Every structure is written in structure tokens, then in C-alpha cells.
Amino acid sequence: MKLSLGPLLYYWSREDTFAFYEAAAGWPVDAVYLGETVCSRRHTLRLPDWFSLAEKLAAAGKAVVLSSQALIESESDLKQLRKIARNGRFLVEANDFGAVRLLAEAGVPFVAGPTLNAYNPDTLALLHELGAVRWVPPVEMPARMLAAMPVPAGMATELFAYGRLPLAFSARCFTARHYNLQKDDCQFKCLDHPDGLTLRTREGAAFLTLNGIQTQSARIYSLAHRLDELRAAGVTWLRLSPQSQRMAQVVAVFHELITGTLAPAEAPARLARLMPGEPCDGYWLGQAGLDWQPERAAALQS
Amino acid sequence: MPALLELICPAGSLPALKAAVDGGADGVYLGFKNNTNARNFSGLNFDDAAIAAGVDYAHGKGRKVLLALNTYPQPGEVARWQQAVDRAAELKLDAVILADPGLMAYAVKRHPDLRLHLSVQGSATSYEAINFYRERFNIQRAVLPRVLSLAQVETVASNTEVELELFGFGGLCVMVEGRCLLSSYATGDSPNTCGVCSPAHAVRWQQTPKGMESRLNGVLIDRYADDEKAGYPTLCKGRFEVQGETYYALEEPTSLNTLALLPEMARLGIAAIKIEGRQRSPAYVAQVTGVWRAAIDAVKRDAEAYRVEPAWHSQLDRVSEGSMHTLGAYYRPWK
Numbered sequence: 001m002k003l004s005l006g007p008l009l010y011y012w013s014r015e016d017t018f019a020f021y022e023a024a025a026g027w028p029v030d031a032v033y034l035g036e037t038v039c040s041r042r043h044t045l046r047l048p049d050w051f052s053l054a055e056k057l058a059a060a061g062k063a064v065v066l067s068s069q070a071l072i073e074s075e076s077d078l079k080q081l082r083k084i085a086r087n088g089r090f091l092v093e094a095n096d097f098g099a100v101r102l103l104a105e106a107g108v109p110f111v112a113g114p115t116l117n118a119y120n121p122d123t124l125a126l127l128h129e130l131g132a133v134r135w136v137p138p139v140e141m142p143a144r145m146l147a148a149m150p151v152p153a154g155m156a157t158e159l160f161a162y163g164r165l166p167l168a169f170s171a172r173c174f175t176a177r178h179y180n181l182q183k184d185d186c187q188f189k190c191l192d193h194p195d196g197l198t199l200r201t202r203e204g205a206a207f208l209t210l211n212g213i214q215t216q217s218a219r220i221y222s223l224a225h226r227l228d229e230l231r232a233a234g235v236t237w238l239r240l241s242p243q244s245q246r247m248a249q250v251v252a253v254f255h256e257l258i259t260g261t262l263a264p265a266e267a268p269a270r271l272a273r274l275m276p277g278e279p280c281d282g283y284w285l286g287q288a289g290l291d292w293q294p295e296r297a298a299a300l301q302s
Numbered sequence: 303m304p305a306l307l308e309l310i311c312p313a314g315s316l317p318a319l320k321a322a323v324d325g326g327a328d329g330v331y332l333g334f335k336n337n338t339n340a341r342n343f344s345g346l347n348f349d350d351a352a353i354a355a356g357v358d359y360a361h362g363k364g365r366k367v368l369l370a371l372n373t374y375p376q377p378g379e380v381a382r383w384q385q386a387v388d389r390a391a392e393l394k395l396d397a398v399i400l401a402d403p404g405l406m407a408y409a410v411k412r413h414p415d416l417r418l419h420l421s422v423q424g425s426a427t428s429y430e431a432i433n434f435y436r437e438r439f440n441i442q443r444a445v446l447p448r449v450l451s452l453a454q455v456e457t458v459a460s461n462t463e464v465e466l467e468l469f470g471f472g473g474l475c476v477m478v479e480g481r482c483l484l485s486s487y488a489t490g491d492s493p494n495t496c497g498v499c500s501p502a503h504a505v506r507w508q509q510t511p512k513g514m515e516s517r518l519n520g521v522l523i524d525r526y527a528d529d530e531k532a533g534y535p536t537l538c539k540g541r542f543e544v545q546g547e548t549y550y551a552l553e554e555p556t557s558l559n560t561l562a563l564l565p566e567m568a569r570l571g572i573a574a575i576k577i578e579g580r581q582r583s584p585a586y587v588a589q590v591t592g593v594w595r596a597a598i599d600a601v602k603r604d605a606e607a608y609r610v611e612p613a614w615h616s617q618l619d620r621v622s623e624g625s626m627h628t629l630g631a632y633y634r635p636w637k
Contacts, residue, residue: 071478072428073454081430097403098430101437115425115481117494119374122404138494140486148377168482168538171449171631174552178544183637199551200543201522208484210544210551215477217487282490288519289487 001231001258003251004031004158006241007067007093009166009211011190014044020242021053025060027248028255029240032057033067033093035084039173039212040069040077041186047083054090067093070115071169071213091133104130114138114160115169121150128152136239139165139221142286143298147233156236162224162250163241164196164209164277165217165289174210183213194244195276206277207290219280219290224257224267226284229298246274268294305465305573307564307598310368311591312472314346314580319356321584325591329366331399332356333497333580338386339370340423341580342497350389357393366396370580372421373497374402384408391416399445400424401480406439419467420444423493425480429461436464443467443573447478451634452563456570465573470560471590471618472578474630476538476553484537489519500536507532516540559627561597561614565605586621593617 005024008017024032034057035050036042045053054064066084069077084092085102094100095113103110112132118124119138127135134156137146151157175197176186196209198218206218223230223238230238240247240254253270256262262270268279282291285298311327313319322330333339335347348356360367369390375383383405390398391413398416400406401423409416422445426432435441443465446455459466475482479493486492489504504519514526516535523540526532533539538552558578560567567575575598577590593614601608618627630636 070481071449072431073450075457078428078430096428096431097424097426097434098428101430101434117374117402117425117480119376119495120380120402120404121377122375122380122407123402124404126403126407138483140483140492140495145376150377165483165487167487168477168484170477170552171451172476172553172637178547178551182635184634197544202525202541202543202548203522204543205521207488207521207542215484215552283486286490288490289483290521 001227001235002030002237003028003254003258004033004065004237004239005029005251006160006163006239007033007035007037008242009038009164009214009216010194010196010242010244011039011042011188011212012044012194012244013191014049016194016244017045018053020247021057023248025057025062027251029062029251031063031065031237033065035067037067037069037095038214039190040074040080041183041188042190042212044191047080051087058090063091065091065093065111067113068095068099070095070113071171072096072098073171094132100127100130107131109133111158112136114166119145124149124155125152128155134158134237136160139167140283140289143229143233143284143300144286146235147300149234151234157234158237158239159223159230159235160221161230161238161240162222162254162271163220163243165221165283166214167208167217167289168215170213170215173213174215175212178210217280217289219278219292220275221281221283221289222268222271222275222279223281223284224254224271225264225294226281226298227257227264229284229300232300243276245276249274304571307568307572307602308574309591309594309598310467310574310576311587312577312580312582313356313587314341314582315584316348316352316356317584318580318582318587320359321588322591323360323363323365325588326595327365327591329368329396329574330356330360331368331370331576331580333370334386336382337373337495337497338383340372340421340493340497341370342373343502343581346581353393357395368397368399368419369395370399370421371405372399372401372423374494375405376495380404387413387416397442403435403438406435406441410439417442420464421480422447422469423480425478427478429458432458432462432464436462445469445576447480448475448558449478449631451637452566452570452632455572455632459570459572467574467576468560468567468572469558470575470577470594472557474553474556474558474628488521488537500534505535554626556626556628557622558630559618559622560629560632561610563629563632564597564601565608568601568605582621589617589621
């Protein structure tokens, strides 16, 4: 089992972003995903900055993957996407079929990201044929569906295993909307919310997280206690999604877990102190994503 | 001549299909009674006999019938979607509306003459994505997610041979279709896998001292004062609290209405306008189809003289969700 540090989904200052990845260079993760995947207005790091970070992390021994935007709207989004697809050096994560087209055309291997909606063997085989060497299932995919997927030889399965779940994308920016601002004049309010903006029900329950045009879960998806089920379902990479605080400790817990020095049953107590919210694991069980039933075993067969 | 502003109307039942055809729809779209389509609601959709009758009726009047197969097939059940494609070919339907590339590959191989449309659930928002489906599967038309401004639609239109279909009226998804998992996060059922959003089986209403409450699988979606009209708890259209402020944090309960944009859509060469609402009644379909038929005829007659008639608005207001209208993402400040 390998660990990857997923793309940074939030918008941080330039200093904080560089500091985060400088630290990450020393963490026990095998791969690091870099780049802006959520909003084209975010620019504290430009593409050349991401490329230089990529070089530094590669020099530190990390397998670097350049991730790409999930929602492509404008010609300038496409320009950015083409530069990433044709970078000629690093593996790219495609999060849209426009990216798949460009990568297949360039004839380079790629990672098929979670928003490509590979829900069945035929689509997965097609992605493999087009050059995907690794795939990330849709985050809602339950254990029994994943276990039933025949994964092509030479293709690895990476699962979103820790962090707030990216649930939806919109043309609308919900952070700007909260501040009664137009998206085109958002004043970069995302910078004030390094782990997003919590949306609560009218009775105070934390339900969702507003992160610009992306809507995430308020709960933290965590499958650390399910390491044996993950292995049985064919998962070989665990994706850990960045949070602004205590990420190093989160990575350490997962590292102890996959190297066998931490028992899976003990992971929830360790992680509870490190999470910026309550945990959930419902998607893996085939239930509502927000459910948390750590004691319950996932069905690995239909 | 390429298609221009075809009116494509929803048919959740045979009576709705007839209402659409009688009201002047150029085409209707419908689904089977299972999770192969994104309106998998009980009491809705077509069994084999109904679909055959519907095809006879529509084709008899020279109108098209499109089959929505726009959910994602899942391991062990792929055959259900493939059989639906086979059935569409047997029934000589005018097109199938697909979201899943694997299913498109099957359709092209087995039924090379069957016309393919890319569903809005395929989340293709750029010409690069649309041209991917064109090159691989020869799709003839793409339904665009309700996220692009008209200027962005124009860029797409000028960079692809694929016909474009835009949503014109009805329930408004604020999220990119095909990339929204809010429903499964709260209830376990998503549009992608189950063909439902905020499913009825998860809905509970309860009168409380604080007002009428609507819940989805226990999650409070909204609470209504006595003088407020309670709406269906579609997850993204509830009132929530963010930093101490309670409001429609994602979207108001509005309907999309783009009547005012028709001349611009004609100028861009948009092939078809889609009306949302397979879950709505035949009376709704009749009302909406009639108004849109009149509007499209008017714009085709003389785009410069085209004006939205006040009577059209009042007729649509009577059937709209929340009685409020928006231009949605087509109008940039909405974002």
C-alpha cells in the first residue's frame, strides 16, 4: 500500500502553500499531487510556481503528479490545461474528459481522477486503453462495487481515503455568494477560510463545507480503520487530502498503519484528535456518505 | 439543413408524451422504469407497451423520440443498460441520450446507425470534452450542463461540429450535472448511480412548534414559518446557516427560464432547447410546451422583432417551482 498527498483543494497564501509543500517533502508519502483543481481565479501560485515545486518534490524523491481543473469553462482554462497536459515531464491527473482527450493525443500515461465517473469495467478499460495507469474511483463508490470492478493489468487503484469529500462543482462561487460578492469580484475570500466555510443545518449540525465553487462534506471521510477491506478490494494507493493543520501527523498515522506499526482498530482514536471535524465512512459501506459506523464491516460481495 | 431550436420536451408518462406532441414539441425524451435514467421515480416512465405506443404516436405526427439512458452502469448490472440500448435500436428511436463512455462504446459497436446524444450528466463543459466524445463515439449532439455563460457557449459552438442542446426551462441544477454527490452524501442515493436526487423515500415532513420542517434522511433541509409555502426538500435549495447567517446558501428554489435569451441562442445556432420536468404532470407539459412553441416560432419568424410576451410569463409562473425565475449561469452575475 502506498500513500499519496492529494491536490490542495483550498486556497492558501503563497507563503503557506510553499511552507506546506516544503514540509511535505519530508513526509512519508510516495506521491504528491500538485496544482489548482477547483477555481481558475486562484493565483497565489501560478503554473511556473507549481512546476518549480514539482521539481523540488521530485528531487526529494516524491512521485509528482500534476492535477488539473475539474470544471473547465473558459478558453483560458483550456490554455492552462494544455500546458499541463503537454508538460513533457510529470504525470498528469485528468479530472475532465477534455483533459483525457489532450493526454491521449499526446500519447502520455495519466491518472484518471475521481470526477471522470468510472463506475463500470467498460469505462475503466477504455480509460486504460487511452493511457490511464492509475484511477481514482468516484468518492461515492462503495466497497462492494469497487471489489466487483475488474481492473486492467498495469492499472493501479487509488482511493480517496482521508479528508473532506469533494461532493459537487458549480459555476457559482458559494464563498463569494456568502459575502454577497460577484464571482468576478470575489476579493479572494477563500484565503480567509483555509479549510473552507462550514455550512450548518438550521439546528446547528455541520453538514457541508463551502470551498469556492466546490461543495465538500463537513465530515472528514476516513477509511484508516478499514485497511484490510481496502486491500481486499484491490486498493494499492491511499489518497490523503490536505488540511491546513496537523497534516504531518495525519500522514504519520497512515504511515504507521500501512507499515503495520498501528493496528487499524486504533486509527480512529488517533485521527479524531487531528481532524477538523467529525468523521464519516458511509460511502464505503454503501450508505449515506455522512454515516459513521466504524464497527460495521463493509460487504465486499453483492 | 442543421437543426435549429428544436423544442425537446419531457415525457414522464404516455399522457405527458401526448401533451408534448399535441402542444408542438419537435421531440420528446423519456426513460424506462428503472435506474437506467436520471428520473427514476416511482409511478413515472415507460414500460415496453407504453414506449411502443408513445413511439407510434410521436412518429405518426413526425416528431422525434429520444431515450434517456443517462445514469452510470455499474459492475454486474451493465447488461440492463446495454439491453436498453438494444431496445432503443429495435424501436427505431431517434436517439439515445448517454452519459457513460463505456455504454457509448457498446452502442457504437452494436448499433452503428443509432444516433447518440451526450447527456448533461456527462458533464462536458468544453469543446475539448465534447470533441472527445465526437472522435471516439461519433456523438451528434451534446446537452450542456447549466454552468456556462452564453459567451462561453459561443466558444464551444464555434469549436465543434457537434450540435448543442441547452436547457431552456424548468428545475435548475446549481451544480454541474454528473458531478454532484450531495444527494448520496445525505441519503445514499445519487443521480449517477440511482437516477435520483433528494429521493422521496428519504423525505420526512413534520409540523413542530418552530414551524414545518422538511428533512432528508434526518438532515434538516428547511423549516417554514406558518406564512411560508413549504417546498420539496431538494438538498441544494434548502436554507442553511453559514457563519451565523441563515439563507439559501446554495440556491433559491427557482426555475430556469431563458425565454429572453432565445434570439441569442438562435444566433449561436443552438440545435435544441430542452425543457426539464419528466417528473411533472401532463398539464405542466402541455402548458410549458405551448408557451415555448409560440416563443420559438416567434424568434424563427423574426428574431429582431422578438419580445417575450407577458402572457407567456404568467402562464409559466402558474406551473413553476417556487414561482421565481432565473437566467441561471447564462447570465454572468448569477455566478
